[in-house]
Amino acid sequence: MKRILVTGSAGQIGSELIPELRKKYGKDNVIATDIRKDPPLSIIDGEYEILDCLDRKKIFQFVKEFKIDTIYHLAALLSGVAEAKPDLAWKINIDGLYNVLEVARELNCSVFTPSSIGAFGPTTPPDKTPQDTIQRPTSMYGVTKVSGELLCDYYFKRFKVDTRGVRYPGIISNVTLPGGGTTDYAVDIYYKAIQEGKFTCNIKKGTFMDMMYMPDAIEAAIQVMEAPAENLQHRNAFNVTAMTFDPEMIAASIKKYLPDFKMDYQIDPIKQDIAESWPNSLDDSAARKEWNWNPKYDLDAMTKDMLFVLQKRLNPES
Ligand code: SER
Numbered sequence: 001m002k003r004i005l006v007t008g009s010a011g012q013i014g015s016e017l018i019p020e021l022r023k024k025y026g027k028d029n030v031i032a033t034d035i036r037k038d039p040p041l042s043i044i045d046g047e048y049e050i051l052d053c054l055d056r057k058k059i060f061q062f063v064k065e066f067k068i069d070t071i072y073h074l075a076a077l078l079s080g081v082a083e084a085k086p087d088l089a090w091k092i093n094i095d096g097l098y099n100v101l102e103v104a105r106e107l108n109c110s111v112f113t114p115s116s117i118g119a120f121g122p123t124t125p126p127d128k129t130p131q132d133t134i135q136r137p138t139s140m141y142g143v144t145k146v147s148g149e150l151l152c153d154y155y156f157k158r159f160k161v162d163t164r165g166v167r168y169p170g171i172i173s174n175v176t177l178p179g180g181g182t183t184d185y186a187v188d189i190y191y192k193a194i195q196e197g198k199f200t201c202n203i204k205k206g207t208f209m210d211m212m213y214m215p216d217a218i219e220a221a222i223q224v225m226e227a228p229a230e231n232l233q234h235r236n237a238f239n240v241t242a243m244t245f246d247p248e249m250i251a252a253s254i255k256k257y258l259p260d261f262k263m264d265y266q267i268d269p270i271k272q273d274i275a276e277s278w279p280n281s282l283d284d285s286a287a288r289k290e291w292n293w294n295p296k297y298d299l300d301a302m303t304k305d306m307l308f309v310l311q312k313r314l315n316p317e318s
Helices: 016-025 056-065 079-084 086-107 140-157 183-193 213-225 248-256 269-277 283-290 299-314
Strands: 004-007 030-034 048-050 070-073 111-112 166-168 171-172 198-201 208-213 244-245 261-265
Touching: 004 056, 016 070, 016 213, 016 261, 048 086, 048 183, 056 086, 070 079, 070 086, 070 213, 079 086, 079 140, 079 183, 079 269, 086 111, 086 140, 111 213, 166 213, 171 183, 171 213, 183 208, 183 248, 183 269, 208 213, 208 299, 213 283, 244 248, 244 299, 248 261, 248 299, 269 299
Parallel strands: 004 030, 004 070, 030 048, 070 111, 171 208, 198 261
Antiparallel strands: 208 244
């Protein structure tokens, strides 16, 4: 049985990955860590420790003490925050990853690291973006993501550390808010649809980005780590996607269930600039071929589930 340590567990992905990992590998085999002293309830039914990924000594100590063999390294800043705080983004997204890789090298752990559609840039072919293509991102987030992909490849090639990862698109979820990403509008829209019946979108109509519902994102993280090594030609940074849409399409999907829903626009120029530099749609055939990636949720299936879950939680009386 794997012994897993997760960094950044209190974030959007961690708060839903932890329960799934505990279900699959056993509660006692998954240590959740984060810098937050008030972590979400979903992750504190098992071991929870305060851990800053900038503290290499403490990572080393935990990995040794808990006999960890697999690290899911989720601690990172998203694109909007990274653009506002580039210095901190470099520290967390690069120095943090470097610390984890060094500990993994010394103590022989496998490492999962999420990359992102942010690893692409304006000169990348935007439609059906290939697995291996031009990567010249123009955001600080993108710079850290490409560097992270390369660093993970290097640790595998040079030190045989079993590094793996996926390039996540925007992830839509209903447990923990993402906080600071360019694709966050596609999460916020569901909350506002339930709470206010209307939404002001900060991304322009006609701006397409890849997206994915959280259950598929969790499945991707577990599946790529479980894949037999001999099947992997790529290791880190597999393109994965489940759908692509622009703001009008997600609004239309919501209207199928809430016909009175209204949307207007107030564009955030920094996020719009980032969104335009990212692909419209990814080609994820390498993930499909090498480890059977096969997402379950399309836009309408996701909308139905999001609205159902949020309705029950935010408006239990109605
Ligand atoms: N959801 C992320 C962001 O918008 C992209 O990986 O920053």
